[in-house]
Amino acid sequence: MEGKKNVLDPFGTSLITDYSRLFKEFGLKPITQEILKRIKNPSRYLRRGITFAHRDLDKFLNAFEKDEPIAVMSGIKPSNEFHLGSKMTADEIIYYQKEFKAKVFYCIADLESLVDNQIPLEEAKKIAIGNVADILALGLDPKNAFIYRQSQEKRVTNLAYLFSRKITLNHLRSLYGERHIGLYFAAFTQAGDILLPQLKDFDGPKHVLVPVGIDQDPHIKLTRDIVARVKDQFNFTLPSATYHKLQRSLKGESKMSKRDPMSFLVLNDSPEIAKKKILNAIDGGRKTAKEQRELGGEPEKCVIYELCLFHFIENDEELKKLYEDCKSGKILCGECKQRVAEIVAKFLEEHQKRREKFMDKAREILED
Amino acid sequence: MEGKKNVLDPFGTSLITDYSRLFKEFGLKPITQEILKRIKNPSRYLRRGITFAHRDLDKFLNAFEKDEPIAVMSGIKPSNEFHLGSKMTADEIIYYQKEFKAKVFYCIADLESLVDNQIPLEEAKKIAIGNVADILALGLDPKNAFIYRQSQEKRVTNLAYLFSRKITLNHLRSLYGERHIGLYFAAFTQAGDILLPQLKDFDGPKHVLVPVGIDQDPHIKLTRDIVARVKDQFNFTLPSATYHKLQRSLKGESKMSKRDPMSFLVLNDSPEIAKKKILNAIDGGRKTAKEQRELGGEPEKCVIYELCLFHFIENDEELKKLYEDCKSGKILCGECKQRVAEIVAKFLEEHQKRREKFMDKAREILED
Numbered sequence: 001m002e003g004k005k006n007v008l009d010p011f012g013t014s015l016i017t018d019y020s021r022l023f024k025e026f027g028l029k030p031i032t033q034e035i036l037k038r039i040k041n042p043s044r045y046l047r048r049g050i051t052f053a054h055r056d057l058d059k060f061l062n063a064f065e066k067d068e069p070i071a072v073m074s075g076i077k078p079s080n081e082f083h084l085g086s087k088m089t090a091d092e093i094i095y096y097q098k099e100f101k102a103k104v105f106y107c108i109a110d111l112e113s114l115v116d117n118q119i120p121l122e123e124a125k126k127i128a129i130g131n132v133a134d135i136l137a138l139g140l141d142p143k144n145a146f147i148y149r150q151s152q153e154k155r156v157t158n159l160a161y162l163f164s165r166k167i168t169l170n171h172l173r174s175l176y177g178e179r180h181i182g183l184y185f186a187a188f189t190q191a192g193d194i195l196l197p198q199l200k201d202f203d204g205p206k207h208v209l210v211p212v213g214i215d216q217d218p219h220i221k222l223t224r225d226i227v228a229r230v231k232d233q234f235n236f237t238l239p240s241a242t243y244h245k246l247q248r249s250l251k252g253e254s255k256m257s258k259r260d261p262m263s264f265l266v267l268n269d270s271p272e273i274a275k276k277k278i279l280n281a282i283d284g285g286r287k288t289a290k291e292q293r294e295l296g297g298e299p300e301k302c303v304i305y306e307l308c309l310f311h312f313i314e315n316d317e318e319l320k321k322l323y324e325d326c327k328s329g330k331i332l333c334g335e336c337k338q339r340v341a342e343i344v345a346k347f348l349e350e351h352q353k354r355r356e357k358f359m360d361k362a363r364e365i366l367e368d
Numbered sequence: 369m370e371g372k373k374n375v376l377d378p379f380g381t382s383l384i385t386d387y388s389r390l391f392k393e394f395g396l397k398p399i400t401q402e403i404l405k406r407i408k409n410p411s412r413y414l415r416r417g418i419t420f421a422h423r424d425l426d427k428f429l430n431a432f433e434k435d436e437p438i439a440v441m442s443g444i445k446p447s448n449e450f451h452l453g454s455k456m457t458a459d460e461i462i463y464y465q466k467e468f469k470a471k472v473f474y475c476i477a478d479l480e481s482l483v484d485n486q487i488p489l490e491e492a493k494k495i496a497i498g499n500v501a502d503i504l505a506l507g508l509d510p511k512n513a514f515i516y517r518q519s520q521e522k523r524v525t526n527l528a529y530l531f532s533r534k535i536t537l538n539h540l541r542s543l544y545g546e547r548h549i550g551l552y553f554a555a556f557t558q559a560g561d562i563l564l565p566q567l568k569d570f571d572g573p574k575h576v577l578v579p580v581g582i583d584q585d586p587h588i589k590l591t592r593d594i595v596a597r598v599k600d601q602f603n604f605t606l607p608s609a610t611y612h613k614l615q616r617s618l619k620g621e622s623k624m625s626k627r628d629p630m631s632f633l634v635l636n637d638s639p640e641i642a643k644k645k646i647l648n649a650i651d652g653g654r655k656t657a658k659e660q661r662e663l664g665g666e667p668e669k670c671v672i673y674e675l676c677l678f679h680f681i682e683n684d685e686e687l688k689k690l691y692e693d694c695k696s697g698k699i700l701c702g703e704c705k706q707r708v709a710e711i712v713a714k715f716l717e718e719h720q721k722r723r724e725k726f727m728d729k730a731r732e733i734l735e736d
Contacts, residue, residue: 111526115533120601121526157525158479158489161557164550165483172549181540182532185553189529233488 019052019214019245026217028053028243035061043095045088045244050310051211055220056240060209064100069206071197072096073239075107075190078127078149079117081266082134084311085213088244092211094139102209104145105202106135107193108366111150111157115182121151125366130355132362134267137354146202147365150189155199159192160185166229167222175218191223198236205237214243247310252282252303265307268352271345278304278341284326285333297326297333304333304340312343387420387582387613394585396421396611403429411463413456413612418678419579423588424608428577432468437574439565440464441607443475443558446495446517447485449634450502452679453581456612460579462507470577472513473570474503475561476734479518479525483550489519493734498723500730502635505722514570515733518557523567527560528553534597535590543586559591566604573605582611615678620650620671633675636720639713646672646709652694653701665694665701672701672708680711 022028031054036042038061045051063070074089076082082090096102108131110124119127132147150156164185172184198205210220220241227236249263262277269277284302286292299305305326313319325331390396399422404410406429413419431438442457444450450458464470476499478492487495500515518524532553540552566573578588588609595604617631630645637645652670654660667673673694681687693699 111529114526114529118533151522151526151529154519154522154525157522158482158519161479161482161519161550161553164553165486165548167549169549180533181535181537181549181552182529184549185529185532 022053022214022217022243026221028055028217029057030054031057031242038065039099041099043092043099044314045092045310046242047316048309050088051092051242051244053214053243054241055224056238057209057242059238060207060240063207064102069203070100070102071105071202071206071208072100072102073105073107073194073197073208073210074212075109075193076128076131076135077109077113077116078124078131079113079119080127081268082131083264083266084247084307085264086131086134087138087267088213088247088310089211090135090138090140092242092244094135096209096211097141097144098139101144103197103202104140104147105193105197105208106140106145106147107153107156107196108132108147108149109186109190109193111189112186114151115180115186121149124151125149129359129362129366130268132365133355133358134351136358136361137267137351142361142365146197149366150193152368153196155201156189156192156196159195160188162230162233163188163191163226166226171225172222175222187219187222190219191226194219194223194239195227195234195236198234205235207237208239210239210241212241212243213246215246217241217243248303248306250277250281250303252301265344267348267355269348271348274344274348275341278307278344279337281307281337283333283337289332292332293329296329297331297336299323299326302326302333304337307340307344312340312347390421390582390585390611394589396423396585397425398422399425399610406433407467409467411460411467412682413460413678414610415684416677418456419460419610419612421582421611422609423592424606425577425610427606428575428608431575432470437571438468438470439473439570439574439576440468440470441473441475441562441565441576441578442580443477443561444496444499444503445477445481445484446492446499447481447487448495449636450499451632451634452615452675454499454502455506455635455679456581456615457579458503458506458508460610460612462503464577464579465509465512466507469512471565471570472508472515473561473565473576474508474513474515475521475524475564476500476515476517477554477558477561479557480554482519483548483554489517492519493517497727497730497734498636500733501723501726502719504726504729505635505719510729510733514565517734518561520736521564523569524557524560524564527563528556530598530601531556531559531594534594539593540590543590555587555590558587559594562587562591562607563595563602563604566602573603575605576607578607578609580609580611581614583614585609585611616671616674618645618649618671620669633712635716635723637716639716642712642716643709646675646712647705649705651701651705657700660700661697664697665699665704667691667694670694670701672705675708675712680708680715 023030031052035057072093074093076086093104097104108128110121113119113124114121136142194210197208224238227238251263265274265277281303283304284298286295308319308322391398399420403425440461442461444454461472465472476496478489481487481492482489504510562578565576592606595606619631633642633645649671651672652666654663676687676690
């Protein structure tokens, strides 16, 4: 259904099911074996084809290989606790920080949460402190990162104003569909975020990689269109991007729905709640245990398997074994869910201990 | 011609000739004798009907009379030297600062000059330093004024984002016509400027008077529309405004044209250049000296007379005498122009001496 829409929707919660169209119609390129071979230790998302498409990742790799300046940029909209979708992006930038020694730029998109969700900036700040503690707990090294709120970073908003003169309403409509004017301006602001690392204050032009969910491509496209239009004033390098698939909700439906907290995990869920959510999630089981032992389960349909694939089983062999045990009917859903629930609960418990320790640091980083 | 347009044009340079429509169609109120009687020492613009219309000036006067908190707000777009149009607004806010002890908020609209005129912020800053020196030389007391650049005042831009969610594109079109998206955002930013004085940081809600040219009414209207729509978050008092007529160019045509520097005076003109401009200006003279001695001149058509009316003859009796001498044919254009040119040259000479002394202070005020 959503696959038939003409535009990707960075502000919505739609699930994209037909990824192949994106290569044909949106000009994305697949992440090939050739590209993967150039990366020493590909991340879980790269290895497993979750990060499946890119723009100019090859150019980013060229720059890295030639020791040219690089950076990695992403952000979070502080409208919610840190959920697994935010964790994907976070894991990715942490990966590039560690493996590529890339400086990280991490934007708290509080002007977007203001215009999109009408969350007052002071409220967003409180949420953001938790979000930043989460990403530090996930392993981001604040010493090689620039973390900021849009509302406090006039270099970004000033760029947004500048860009707003370079792009027409019709151009915006072609990228985003008919939107509220505030959302168009949020888009210019995102472009400001993506290009901030290339300002003089940060040592000028460089190759910046932006790992995002595929729904965010309009922002990348807009930013690249802007780079071409401000050539007389800025010598920006076109930003590169990688795109990951979107995780389904625990109910197996759209990306997630904030109206139903049982449909997604957040990193601040108590281990008990998380277990409950997992036990209630959609699985790939058959009608009866007997049938499942005979036919095997359907991991492709199973959000529990997806949790392991995307997040909770790092070892590829171990994941493969789970997949095969499921397919062969060796392991049934009840047992599997219990096992995954334990893994997730343990992860959350340890994460939350680390998170707690980072709260003061997060407050310090986001101080006005 | 311009009078037939459906919307006032704050970004354009059109001359409004049919002021009476504004009362009928735009909901402005005339400045009556009743209102003037409440003002102890009306300014030159008020006395002479140059400031001819208002919104809620009576409420501002009520607040002043009851010793409630008041402020006066205006600004300048740093795209040019200080011209006589900017001087009108400047004179007005200086008047309210002196006569009403109102705190002044003076905005350097550099985000507007960025989106409207594509002037880089650093360039705008240089122009703004001169502009601020001009307004200080005109008599603004910086001790009771808050002077700032939009690009450096995140409280203003954050308000602009907030407001952008409250007003639809169609609403903007009804106020401004079909515009570039950057100009719509500049309008939200102006609304932020107008409401800044009512933020908690400036002791909260108060009656703010905004003296502007009549072409700026859409900004006032938008701001008042916004106040109604953010009631749940802000207890803003509706801003009041006074409107002055627009001065014609020295060529007698539209408001002014930056393409033709000979068509308007700037406060930084050398006295010699200013004299030349005045001697070349459109006057209200007849075809021959003989005819003029018989029929008298036409001061209503004369931009030289307008210069005196708006700016350079403060004494009403003196002005009246000039008017009568012109009407009766007693004084001819050549003599009159020489006389006015001398007055203006003397004004500029003294102004520029004062201005020079204020340059350092202006730099200090606009420091990042």
